[in-house]
Amino acid sequence: MTKHRVLPDVDLGTDDVPDSQGRRITEEYAQEATAQAIASVGRGRPSLTGTKATSPQVTFRVTPELRAQAAAEAERQGRRILDVAREALERYLAS
Secondary structure, eight states: OOSOOOOOOOOTTTSOOBOTTSOBOOHHHHHHHHHHHHHHHOSSSOOTTSSSSOOOOOOOOOOHHHHHHHHHHHHHHTSOHHHHHHHHHHHHHHO
């Protein structure tokens, strides 16, 4: 059973569409609700620094073979490739 249903498009300027409390949804209401929802969600993943600062990103290319090896190792460990790659870089730089 799905939680949400896709309904036909409506014209909020002319159609009477109520919210869960029976209030009419207008274009202004929809815009405000959207802005509030986006603001409450935040952006991206939590910082690795433990603060609200953005964590720097490093991007690089690898061969298909290296990608496959990393994917296999990540799956074996039950982790994401990025976690395996981050740990490998940390170990390399610490040695």
